[in-house]
Amino acid sequence: xxxxxxxxxxxxxxxxxxxxxxxxxxxxxxxxxxxxxxxxxxxxxxxxxxxxxxxxxxxxxxxxxxxxxxxxxxxxxxxxxxxxxxxxxxxxxxxxxxxxxxxxxxxxxxxxxxxxxxxxxxxxxxxxxxxxxxxxxxxxxxxxxxxxxxxxxxxxxxxxxxxxxxxxxxxxxxxxxxxxxxxxxxxxxxxxxxxxxxxxxxxxxxxxxxxxxxxxxxxxxxxxxxxxxxxxxxxxxxxxxxxxxxxxxxxxxxxxxxxxxxxxxxxxxxxxxxxxxxxxxxxxxxxxxxxxxxxxxxxxxxxxxxxxxxxxxxxxxxxxxxxxx
Numbered sequence: 001x002x003x004x005x006x007x008x009x010x011x012x013x014x015x016x017x018x019x020x021x022x023x024x025x026x027x028x029x030x031x032x033x034x035x036x037x038x039x040x041x042x043x044x045x046x047x048x049x050x051x052x053x054x055x056x057x058x059x060x061x062x063x064x065x066x067x068x069x070x071x072x073x074x075x076x077x078x079x080x081x082x083x084x085x086x087x088x089x090x091x092x093x094x095x096x097x098x099x100x101x102x103x104x105x106x107x108x109x110x111x112x113x114x115x116x117x118x119x120x121x122x123x124x125x126x127x128x129x130x131x132x133x134x135x136x137x138x139x140x141x142x143x144x145x146x147x148x149x150x151x152x153x154x155x156x157x158x159x160x161x162x163x164x165x166x167x168x169x170x171x172x173x174x175x176x177x178x179x180x181x182x183x184x185x186x187x188x189x190x191x192x193x194x195x196x197x198x199x200x201x202x203x204x205x206x207x208x209x210x211x212x213x214x215x216x217x218x219x220x221x222x223x224x225x226x227x228x229x230x231x232x233x234x235x236x237x238x239x240x241x242x243x244x245x246x247x248x249x250x251x252x253x254x255x256x257x258x259x260x261x262x263x264x265x266x267x268x269x270x271x272x273x274x275x276x277x278x279x280x281x282x283x284x285x286x287x288x289x290x291x292x293x294x295x296x297x298x299x300x301x302x303x304x305x306x307x308x309x310x311x312x313x314x315x316x317x318x319x320x321x322x323x324x325x
Contacts, residue, residue: 001240002027003233004166006199006223007068007139009033009098011279014051015263019256020226021063023248025233029065030139030221033095035108036071036080046087057090066091066137069126070098072107072118078125085130092130094123094162096140096153099172104144110172113144116156123160135163139199139221142184143171154188154196162194166221169200176224182214189216197221203228203286205239227280228287230256250290254311257281261304270304277307 005012005020007030017029031050034041047053052065059065067089071077081092096119098109105111112119119138127136138157143149150167157165167188169180180201189196198211199221211220226232231248238245257277264273281298284291294310301307 002197002219003236004197004219004221005029005226005233006221007032007093007095008223008227009100011227011276012223013276014049015260016227016280017052017063017065018059018061018263019260020230020233021059021061023230023234023256025231025235025237026063026226028091029059029063030093031065031068033068033070033098034080034084035103036069036073036076037106038073038076040079040083043083043087046084046089050089053088057088064090066093068093068095068139070095070103070108072112072122074118074121074125077122078129081126081136082129085134089134091135091137092126094126094136094138096138096157097166097168099141099175104172110141110144113140113149113153113172116149116152119153120156120160123157123162127161136161137164137166138162139166139168141168141171142174142181145171145173147171147174147181147184150184150188151191154192154194158192158194164195164197165192166197166199169198169215180211182211185215185217195219199223203232205232205235208236209239224283224286227283228285250288251312253284253288253291254308257284257311258308261308265304271302273304274302274307277304281311 003026005026009032034049050067052058057065067084069077069080084092095109096112103109130136140153154165167185169182169185178201185198196217197219198215198217202208202211202222203225261273261277264276281291285295298310
């Protein structure tokens with residue numbers, strides 16, 4: 001019954017992985033994708049996206065981190081999988097789920113679900129190049145134009161040797177709009193012997209249990225829900241043990257943002273640090289009424305110190321029922 005922190009391009013970077021895994025409850029993370037085109041990328045690119053490679057592919061609290069690749073050239077993907085393993089990756093993941101127009105236009109991510117045969121070639125190539133003891137896994141959606149290709153794509157990945165398949169319970173056309181079609185994940189899970197992991201629209205402990213019941217999956221991947229509620233994985237783990245622990249308070253959430261900002265200031269200019277904080281706060285609005293109340297003021301701030309001072313204003317009582325639509 002694992003909980004995996006989803007890769008979110010431009011948001012779930014190494015500092016946020018460190019921050020969230022320290023809160024507890026997360027069993028594994030996946031990096032933002034390393035884009036593979038033509039020619040071998042230098043090691044510094046791998047280290048940029050996965051600095052955890054310097055620590056045996058673990059965060060500081062010991063949470064394993066998979067390195068994710070995105071591309072459509074089977075041979076190049078295979079070679080980059082081998083390089084990732086050589087640099088210390090404990091797991092190589094392949095992105096077949098990114099819905100971004102720019103990525104899809106360059107034949108990467110979810111658009112590949114129109115071609116299950118190519119998904120098979122890519123996965124098989126990575127599997128051939130990566131040492132046998134290192135898992136090769138994949139993340140996909142339910143399809144591109146609609147949700148009709150999920151089973152075929154899942155079977156293609158299974159045949160290619162994928163050890164696990166994470167399925168985001170929407171098509172590319174569905175975007176991120178509710179609902180999540182967890183019942184469609186169940187159809188893939190029943191059609192393959194490969195381990196399937198459910199992903200999509202898990203914002204609360206109740207959502208977690210409903211997703212597991214409908215999809216039939218024991219493991220789940222959570223993205224936006226964990227950014228909005230950093231203690232969600234910890235609360236889910238408590239519920240698995242039959243416990244109900246108190247919600248994280250707004251001051252506790254602000255302390256996490258401060259810690260995140262301090263790490264970012266070591267390698268980004270202040271204006272970029274403030275931008276990252278705003279990205280996170282935009283999600284926190286869905287989990288904390290304090291963040292929603294402070295947002296009109298915070299969104300105008302461009303420097304880190306005033307931003308943090310804004311967040312640390314006297315807390316407003318939080319409505320525990322607040323969650324994303």
